[in-house]
Amino acid sequence: MAIALSMPDTTLCAACGLKDMSLCAAVLKSESNLHPEAARLSLTPQSAPARRTIYHPKEWSDDAFIICNGWAASSISLPDGRRQILALLLPGDIAFADSLFEATSRRTVEAITDVTYRRYNRSRFKDIILTNRDLLDQYVKILHEERARADELTLDLGRRKSDERIARLILDLTERLSKRGMMSGQTMPFPLRQRHIADATGLTSVHVSKVLSEFQRAGLIEVGARSLTIINTAGLRQVVGPR
Amino acid sequence: MAIALSMPDTTLCAACGLKDMSLCAAVLKSESNLHPEAARLSLTPQSAPARRTIYHPKEWSDDAFIICNGWAASSISLPDGRRQILALLLPGDIAFADSLFEATSRRTVEAITDVTYRRYNRSRFKDIILTNRDLLDQYVKILHEERARADELTLDLGRRKSDERIARLILDLTERLSKRGMMSGQTMPFPLRQRHIADATGLTSVHVSKVLSEFQRAGLIEVGARSLTIINTAGLRQVVGPR
DNA sequence: CGGATAGTTGAGTTATCTCAAATGCAGTGG
DNA sequence: CCACTGCATTTGAGATAACTCAACTATCCG
Numbered sequence: 001m002a003i004a005l006s007m008p009d010t011t012l013c014a015a016c017g018l019k020d021m022s023l024c025a026a027v028l029k030s031e032s033n034l035h036p037e038a039a040r041l042s043l044t045p046q047s048a049p050a051r052r053t054i055y056h057p058k059e060w061s062d063d064a065f066i067i068c069n070g071w072a073a074s075s076i077s078l079p080d081g082r083r084q085i086l087a088l089l090l091p092g093d094i095a096f097a098d099s100l101f102e103a104t105s106r107r108t109v110e111a112i113t114d115v116t117y118r119r120y121n122r123s124r125f126k127d128i129i130l131t132n133r134d135l136l137d138q139y140v141k142i143l144h145e146e147r148a149r150a151d152e153l154t155l156d157l158g159r160r161k162s163d164e165r166i167a168r169l170i171l172d173l174t175e176r177l178s179k180r181g182m183m184s185g186q187t188m189p190f191p192l193r194q195r196h197i198a199d200a201t202g203l204t205s206v207h208v209s210k211v212l213s214e215f216q217r218a219g220l221i222e223v224g225a226r227s228l229t230i231i232n233t234a235g236l237r238q239v240v241g242p243r
Numbered sequence: 244m245a246i247a248l249s250m251p252d253t254t255l256c257a258a259c260g261l262k263d264m265s266l267c268a269a270v271l272k273s274e275s276n277l278h279p280e281a282a283r284l285s286l287t288p289q290s291a292p293a294r295r296t297i298y299h300p301k302e303w304s305d306d307a308f309i310i311c312n313g314w315a316a317s318s319i320s321l322p323d324g325r326r327q328i329l330a331l332l333l334p335g336d337i338a339f340a341d342s343l344f345e346a347t348s349r350r351t352v353e354a355i356t357d358v359t360y361r362r363y364n365r366s367r368f369k370d371i372i373l374t375n376r377d378l379l380d381q382y383v384k385i386l387h388e389e390r391a392r393a394d395e396l397t398l399d400l401g402r403r404k405s406d407e408r409i410a411r412l413i414l415d416l417t418e419r420l421s422k423r424g425m426m427s428g429q430t431m432p433f434p435l436r437q438r439h440i441a442d443a444t445g446l447t448s449v450h451v452s453k454v455l456s457e458f459q460r461a462g463l464i465e466v467g468a469r470s471l472t473i474i475n476t477a478g479l480r481q482v483v484g485p486r
Numbered sequence: 487c488g489g490a491t492a493g494t495t496g497a498g499t500t501a502t503c504t505c506a507a508a509t510g511c512a513g514t515g516g
Numbered sequence: 517c518c519a520c521t522g523c524a525t526t527t528g529a530g531a532t533a534a535c536t537c538a539a540c541t542a543t544c545c546g
Binding site for chain 2: 076078079080082083084086098099101102105106107130140141143144147148150151152153154155157158159160199201202241242243
Binding site: 436437438448449452453456 | 523524525526527
């Protein structure tokens with residue numbers, strides 16, 4: 001199970017650096033205005049080690065999460081073990097943004113790296129968002145981005161070839177990471193195992209290995225210890241093709 | 244281009260029979276309360292013949308649609324013509340429910356049969372929904388259902404075999420149609436061309452033809468003139484497998 | 487150091503695709 | 517009313533992308 005951090009809220013959030021991007025800061029602020037002493041309760045910071053399941057679909061939970069540090073995956077599975085990752089969650093991302101108002105979900109959320117995250121009481125979150133116009137707008141914008149990404153994933157799985165899918169995954173990650181200031185030049189942290197890539201792209205990890213080797217042999221990328229460097233961005237874009 | 248109907252609003256809505264299911268009635272009511280004379284303007288009923296594109300992604304539109312009659316498809320395409328249908332829209336469904344608050348979308352909406360639909364001004368729609376708690380709840384519920392369906396589609400495309408996907412499509416349609424009172428026993432209207440099925444399931448229309456023939460040979464379904472009958476529901480469910 | 491997890495590579499299999507030709511069917515204009 | 521054109525469907529043959537299986541190596545963690 002997840003273990004509560006002893007660090008005080010402010011320390012964690014000060015280090016977060018994502019205040020502008022995520023809803024955390026605004027929620028924190030609204031909350032402490034409204035219910036000064038209740039605020040701490042609703043914003044329990046927690047952590048989980050890599051591979052741990054943070055949210056199980058059977059679990060009935062009134063919470064939504066925001067990832068503070070680390071990577072997680074939101075996925076959905078079949079009884080025979082086939083699994084599809086619906087979204088990779090990076091710091092600042094909200095799990096269940098799109099079903100913030102509903103308690104039930106078939107999705108599983110799983111830590112990829114060690115993660116720290118905050119749980120928000122859904123109904124309080126909802127109240128706060130609905131009573132603050134700026135927050136609502138920001139929330140709606142996040143929803144829309146997420147929806148657009150989901151549409152593209154559907155297109156990927158239904159209509160694109162394996163190499164296009166993988167190239168898109170990489171390019172998409174670079175965009176999202178650079179927005180967060182997590183790129184070092186062309187190099188990014190890359191904690192994904194090949195089975196994560198496989199489950200995100202609807203492929204087999206064996207096949208992912210082959211495609212990645214191919215990309216490296218072609219001088220498009222270079223993968224090192226938990227990191228990935230793009231050598232030839234234009235080339236990678238060309239694999240994807242126009243739009 | 245779409246042609247405005249001369250039929251008065253009330254006639255069309257009285258015949259619709261979907262008032263409880265969709266947001267139409269509530270919106271109509273709220274609207275006429277607020278701005279009696281403006282209401283007619285915002286709710287232009289329109290119609291389009293089969294195959295016509297109702298919404299083009301380049302088109303910048305301030306409207307959301309609700310389908311009154313007929314079937315439509317919301318899809319997204321690549322420049323080389325590959326196409327993925329994201330959702331089949333049945334009477335009472337809202338196109339762009341999930342991006343009701345944003346003007347931009349990559350999606351195309353296309354009539355499958357002749358359709359009639361209503362356009363709603365997005366921002367007015369938004370105001371109405373946000374100021375009426377029941378409406379908001381209903382809207383949120385619709386969003387959630389849609390999201391769940393989208394998740395399942397992603398799972399289908401990434402992880403399920405062709406026959407499972409097609410069986411799921413059929414079963415999903417029977418559910419949605421029976422909620423609308425559009426099933427006659429085990430028989431449903433089935434205006435989809437095989438290329439619609441193909442584009443919805445990420446397959447080729449040739450392959451769809453083979454799978455459907457297989458289903459018929461196995462005595463699971465029977466397809467006739469723009470209609471489909473399920474002969475063996477349990478068998479069809481078994482094709483899909485558990486969950 | 488040992489055991490588990492992750493990645494690589496090759497050989498053989500299969501689901502699905504592409505291409506192509508034949509048939510049916512619906513709407514249009516003469 | 518017929519012939520014509522365009523779209524939809526069926527079917528078969530052959531091609532191919534991605535999969536399965538399996539063995540081997542590398543890496544990580546206690």
